[in-house]
Amino acid sequence: MRKRILFLMSDTGGGHRASALAIGEAIEHLYPDQFEILIEDIWMEHTRWPINQMPHMYPWLSNSGTRWWLLLWQVTRKPFVWRGVMRTTGLLTRRKILQFFNEVQPDIVVSVHPALNHLGVEWVKQTCPGVPFYTVITDMVTVHPSWVCPKVTRCLVSTLPAREQAIAAGMPAEKIAVCGQPVGLKFVHQDEEKKAGREGMNLDGERPCILIVGGGEGIGRVYDIAREISQKVTQAQLVIVAGRNKHLKQKLEAVAWEIPTQVYGFVQNMPELMRAADILVTKAGPGTLSEAFISGLPIIISGYIPGQERGNVDYVLENEAGAYAEEPAAIAELVDTWLQPGNMLLMQMKRNAEQLA
The missing domain is CATH 3.40.50.2000 (Glycogen Phosphorylase B;)
Known part of the structure; x- marks a missing residue:
């Protein structure tokens, strides 16, 4: 029976899904037919309004609304702010997401999104305790603190500067590996x-x-x-x-x-x-x-x-x-x-x- 790998992501920009697809492609290339790959936009597919509408705001925030995005990014760098946001979000979304995890019962969970690490670890703890949880930081250099959850099994980063920032934000050095950016196999040859x-x-x-x-x-x-x-x-x-x-x-x-x-x-x-x-x-x-x-x-x-x-x-x-x-x-x-x-x-x-x- 194939092991099931669940990727947690959200379509806030194309990079998170692209990274999950690239990793899934590499896994299938290295270990053919050994794993079932599931890629889930958690916010869009397993939450209700208004949370399921938040990804739709990202194209505007990252283009015309960059001043608002920078303000949001800077404010949420303060630990008490993003922890409060995550705690509130977790309470509002808990029932449907836990139901999803209980149905899927993954063997490995991989987060490729900053808002799904602290919450993701708790979801796994409550539904499938003991399952390994990996964070793949898809930002190349600058690591927002929400990426860093010391409770994860392993944290994978693209560059040495990203590793240094993750350690500064509280990730144990022994849990970090520098692996480069996830890129599709079509770029290899x-x-x-x-x-x-x-x-x-x-x-x-x-x-x-x-x-x-x-x-x-x-x-x-x-x-x-x-x-x-x-x-x-x-x-x-x-x-x-x-x-x-x-x-x-x-x-x-x-x-x-x-x-x-x-x-x-x-x-x-x-x-x-x-x-x-x-x-x-x-x-x-x-x-x-x-x-x-x-x-x-x-x-x-x-x-x-x-x-x-x-x-x-x-x-x-x-x-x-x-x-x-x-x-x-x-x-x-x-x-x-x-x-x-x-x-x-x-x-x-x-x-x-x-x-x-």
């Missing part, structure tokens, strides 16, 4: 030549390719950045990923571009797109940055979610794997400078990114 990959995607094999990504929700100043690059970096070509943002995709598709440009919505072939590109322009999401490191892709970070992603920017800059610029004109200027003949910076950043991978 990238042997195809860049030029051959481009030809398969109807891209010009000779023009430098700039990949602009706004995350799964297509947030940030993607349109303005693309327009600046198109007008000022005439030797290049553009690939733009608008994610689930249909309005952005339609707006981009309506443009008469000055250089060859391809516009996509939500994509499943990001490894191929990154392999074809020479420069990535993206926000500072940990998943996308890790994928870029694996792809040896120099990065221009165009924005970050205050609080949790600020450390990611510093990590890229300190390791000289890219640059940070918010203004579209400054981003276009950086791209143009990097692509000038004889500029060795691009190759050095590529090597540095590969070292981080």
Whole structure:
């Protein structure tokens, strides 16, 4: 009989589900047919209004409402605040969630969300005592205290800075392992030549390719950045990923571009797109940055979610794997400078990114 692994997550951004899927994929790859993988959005699927509506607020908070998000993030860093929030949330959601745990009876529980560690440990204690509980911190560098529950069996982090922060927040050092960011197996095997990959995607094999990504929700100043690059970096070509943002995709598709440009919505072939590109322009999401490191892709970070992603920017800059610029004109200027003949910076950043991978 297969062992059952339950992943606790919430779709506040795409990174938590993506991490759970990547880990589940790796488990199946290493141990075929030995485990049953369950991935549950606990708040959406096992709570009532208004708690089950909270994930819907995240796209606005992480885009237009970043000031409110930063305030929320900073306030909840105070232990007495987030413990109070978790205690109240636990009381409001206890019955349905405990019923779910009793029905599922997992053999292993893995949390990939900061709001599901302290509560998750208690749910396991009450329904399936003795079952191992793992936390996988999906933030690359900056660790919010809610991630850190010393009662867990094991805590897995992406980087050494994240390990240091987790220890400072109270996680016993012997429980922490640095494992890197969970990334899908499709990024592992990238042997195809860049030029051959481009030809398969109807891209010009000779023009430098700039990949602009706004995350799964297509947030940030993607349109303005693309327009600046198109007008000022005439030797290049553009690939733009608008994610689930249909309005952005339609707006981009309506443009008469000055250089060859391809516009996509939500994509499943990001490894191929990154392999074809020479420069990535993206926000500072940990998943996308890790994928870029694996792809040896120099990065221009165009924005970050205050609080949790600020450390990611510093990590890229300190390791000289890219640059940070918010203004579209400054981003276009950086791209143009990097692509000038004889500029060795691009190759050095590529090597540095590969070292981080």
